[in-house]
Amino acid sequence: MQGPESQGKSTYFKAPVLAVAPMLDWTDRHCRTFHRELSRHALLYSEMVVAEAVIHGDRQRLLGFDPFEQPVALQIGGSDPAKVAIAARAGAEFGYDEINLNVGCPSDRVQSGTFGACLMREPQRVADCVAAMKDAVSIPVTVKCRIGVDDQDPEIALDELADAVVAAGVDALWVHARKAWLQGLSPKENRDIPPLDYDRVYRLKARLPDLFIGINGGIKSLDEAEAHLAQVDGVMIGRAAYQEPEMLAAVDRRVYGVAAPEREPREIIEAMLPYIEAQLAAGTPLNHIARHMLGLYHGRPGARRFRQILTVEGAARGAGIEVFHRALASVEEIAASVAAA
Known part of the structure; x- marks a missing residue:
């Protein structure tokens, strides 16, 4: 685990960062290869891989990727510190640049496994997972979360989670700026119906200026991304980048300041x-x-x-x-x- 002097300090992330969100059934290795052809610098994420599957399943099928995809992060689902540490170590051995813990997915399958967005109610368990993964790997360990779930007060819930993972040495926190309603809304509805609260994420960044904070949720264009980057360190785009992938061709130039030829x-x-x-x-x-x-x-x-x-x-x-x-x-x-x- 990191010492107090380095807690919350990122040694890997340097703002600004434009990331393509992890999306189940979408961001597989073929998708990532295509997206990397569009942008050499955007940070790409795997689909969520359940820690239990990594431990017992075909790791080559679950974790294999081509170095061309890098920088690429592995997102893990799980809530048992020992198991997520094993999965994180496996991801590091395969060559991923980052391990991300899913604390945002609201699907029934995730809830039944006691991980994903329901972990917003258990910040100490999330911190224990982060600490175990930090002990297991030398690459960055990050968390992707919501601002709260169900009847939680986002002002309290997000701060409690952030403080817990900072104490555990997290390298970055990506925040989907909506609540997740675990009762009454489907996973699809949870991507659209709970109102966005970008200001809540901005306030978190203002309170924790030394922690890399990225924002996610409902961001549809690079113009919107650039506006968010005036307030936070990173922007994560999901469905818009997938459905309108040509926007990624402008990321290197507009976000990273790298001269890149415009391609048809x-x-x-x-x-x-x-x-x-x-x-x-x-x-x-x-x-x-x-x-x-x-x-x-x-x-x-x-x-x-x-x-x-x-x-x-x-x-x-x-x-x-x-x-x-x-x-x-x-x-x-x-x-x-x-x-x-």
Whole structure:
């Protein structure tokens, strides 16, 4: 565990940070490879992996990733300090840059396992998990949480959690700026219905200026991200980055100040083709990769046809790289007709 002089001080995170949120069924290794092709500097997260699964399951399948994806963080779900420490050590051995503990997911499955958002009620247990993971690994250990759950007062609940994990040596705290209602709302509804309270996260940052604080929830554009970065250290974008991935192509320039050439969607797809071909040769169905790229032409002429071809033809048995060539040809034909009109 860290000594008092270093508690709350990040040795890894340096503001500003733009991260793509961990999303179950979405941010798998194919998604992360695509997102890394768009941005060399954005911080990427795995889907949540349950500590128990890491201990007893196929670690290569659960944790394997390509170094091209880095920097990439592993998100762990669990509430037993010994078990999350084992999972954290496994993640570090696989080469992840960070281990993140999920204290924000409101799904029934997570609640039944006594982890995720319900841990907002048990800040000391979260702190014990952080301390155990810090003892197990030398890479950063972070927490992603809500501002509270159910009838908790966010002013009290968030401070109690933050203070507990700071005392345990946490390197960063990512806060989804909504409550989670564990009774009465579905996981999907919990992403939209509880009102956002960004100011609560700003107040936390003002109270803990030495702790890296990142904000998450309802952020739809880089303009919004930049506004938040005037108040906190990091911004985590979820569904908007997934559904409109072209925004990630501007992250290096706008957030990190790195000169990066502007690329058209065709160039991004062409850069992805060697990866796609290698995955197809290894037996990966095309639609396992293509589904993450459906939003690439969002808002452009031909976007609907692009999605349709990748969705329908990409799901066919034996679908190959020619599906992308047909999708690109169709988009360019529609774009040309629009330009000529």
